[in-house]
Amino acid sequence: MLRPLHAVAVLLSLASIPxxxxxxxxxxxxxxxxxxxxxxxxxxxxxxxxxxxxxTIEGRAELRVRPTDVRVVLAVTSEGETAxxxxxxxxxxxxxxxxAWSKMGIGPExxxxxxxxxxxxxxxxxxxxxNLDAEVEKKAGYRMQTNVHLAARGEAExxxxxxxxxxxxxxxxxxFDYWSKDLDEVKVKVRGQAVQAARGKADxxxxxxxxxxxxxxxxxxxxxxRYPESLYHSFTNSYEGAVTGEMxxxxxxxxxxxxxxxxxxxxxxxxxxxxxxxxxxxxxxVISTVRLYFKSPAAKDENKADQARKGRRGWxx
Numbered sequence: 359m360l361r362p363l364h365a366v367a368v369l370l371s372l373a374s375i376p377x378x379x380x381x382x383x384x385x386x387x388x389x390x391x392x393x394x395x396x397x398x399x400x401x402x403x404x405x406x407x408x409x410x411x412x413x414t415i416e417g418r419a420e421l422r423v424r425p426t427d428v429r430v431v432l433a434v435t436s437e438g439e440t441a442x443x444x445x446x447x448x449x450x451x452x453x454x455x456x457x458a459w460s461k462m463g464i465g466p467e468x469x470x471x472x473x474x475x476x477x478x479x480x481x482x483x484x485x486x487x488x489n490l491d492a493e494v495e496k497k498a499g500y501r502m503q504t505n506v507h508l509a510a511r512g513e514a515e516x517x518x519x520x521x522x523x524x525x526x527x528x529x530x531x532x533x534f535d536y537w538s539k540d541l542d543e544v545k546v547k548v549r550g551q552a553v554q555a556a557r558g559k560a561d562x563x564x565x566x567x568x569x570x571x572x573x574x575x576x577x578x579x580x581x582x583x584r585y586p587e588s589l590y591h592s593f594t595n596s597y598e599g600a601v602t603g604e605m606x607x608x609x610x611x612x613x614x615x616x617x618x619x620x621x622x623x624x625x626x627x628x629x630x631x632x633x634x635x636x637x638x639x640x641x642x643x644v645i646s647t648v649r650l651y652f653k654s655p656a657a658k659d660e661n662k663a664d665q666a667r668k669g670r671r672g673w674x675x
Contacts, residue, residue: 410656412575413564416649417556418629421548422641425536425586428516430508432523433474433530437501441476444502451528452506458522459508468509476502505532513640536586536642544644545581552579552646555630560650568655576651584625586640591623 434455436447452471459469481498484491506528510516516534523529538544564571596616624637627645 410654412654412657413572413652414649415556415560415563415652416647417552417554417559417631418627418645418647419548419551419555419631420625420627420629420633420643420645421544421551422633422635422637422643423538423540423544424639424641426512426539427537428510428513429533429535429537430510430516430519431532431535432506432508432528433503433532434506434528435501435503435530437479437499439499441500441502444476444500448502448504451526452504454526455506455523455528458526459519462515462518462522464508464510464515464519470507472505472507474503474505476500534587534640536640538642541583541642541644545583545646548644548646549579549581549648551631552629552648556648556650559630560652564652572652572655574650575653578649578651579646581644581646584643584645586622586642589622589624589637589640589643590620592618592620594618 432455434448434451436444436451438444438447456466456469460466477500478497479499479501480495482493483496485494486492508516508519510519520531560571594616622637622640624641625643625645627643629645
């Protein structure tokens with residue numbers, strides 16, 4: 359048994375041994391804010407009629423496409439006593455914006471002005487109704503909105519055009535819509551990759567297990583396009599105080615602003631053929647899924663059994 363002084367000496371000596379640096383997971387603000395399934399789902403069991411009737415093999419492929427065009431949508435708004443004054447202010451702002459874009463080489467054929475709405479504004483006004491003090495809502499002016507659509511040739515021009523708009527005091531950015539002129543060709547390519555993936559799986563599974571690959575009796579195909587605006591992800595992660603304290607009467611408690619976090623997550627299609635690079639830049643994802651239906655070998659035995667049963671019934675009759 360160690361004496362107390364000896365035990366202290368041993369502990370101090372162990373504490374002086376340098377330990378390797380701890381390796382931790384880099385999770386960011388998203389870590390712990392969202393629950394995720396840690397288990398991998400098992401394959402569902404097939405019902406006997408399905409298992410004995412046919413076999414399905416799926417192939418999925420994904421291709422990312424860098425956008426060739428970006429539509430930038432900006433809102434130009436104005437408030438005034440009358441609708442014509444709102445219109446004059448908006449027209450002047452759009453003229454300044456067109457002039458700034460023209461110096462960048464953006465012609466008028468790539469700019470579309472889209473009028474949205476003009477709506478009245480109201481405000482409360484104190485009035486005396488007999489012996490009663492009241493607040494009466496009255497029209498105080500108008501608010502008008504007109505959108506400007508810009509067809510930018512790529513991400514770099516879109517960012518430069520947005521900087522010019524901010525210089526002109528136009529700060530309401532409605533949307534960025536991405537497009538590619540090559541989508542039709544990409545759909546054909548990714549569909550072919552999905553077919554090849556399904557065939558490769560069929561050769562590896564059916565050919566190895568059954569000897570001969572059964573004949574294809576049907577096929578399904580679905581190709582979809584996911585644009586960058588649908589591939590952003592938002593979440594909220596904040597630590598709030600557990601103790602508020604006593605609430606004083608007639609004193610409002612205003613919480614601190616806790617913004618949502620948004621980032622470009624990209625698409626994880628879990629396909630047989632997928633991009634090798636991380637989803638870093640906003641890109642268009644084209645996904646194709648092909649499902650091949652093969653005749654089950656058990657279907658032959660089942661058909662023979664049915665014919666035998668029918669034959670026995672006919673013989674007995």
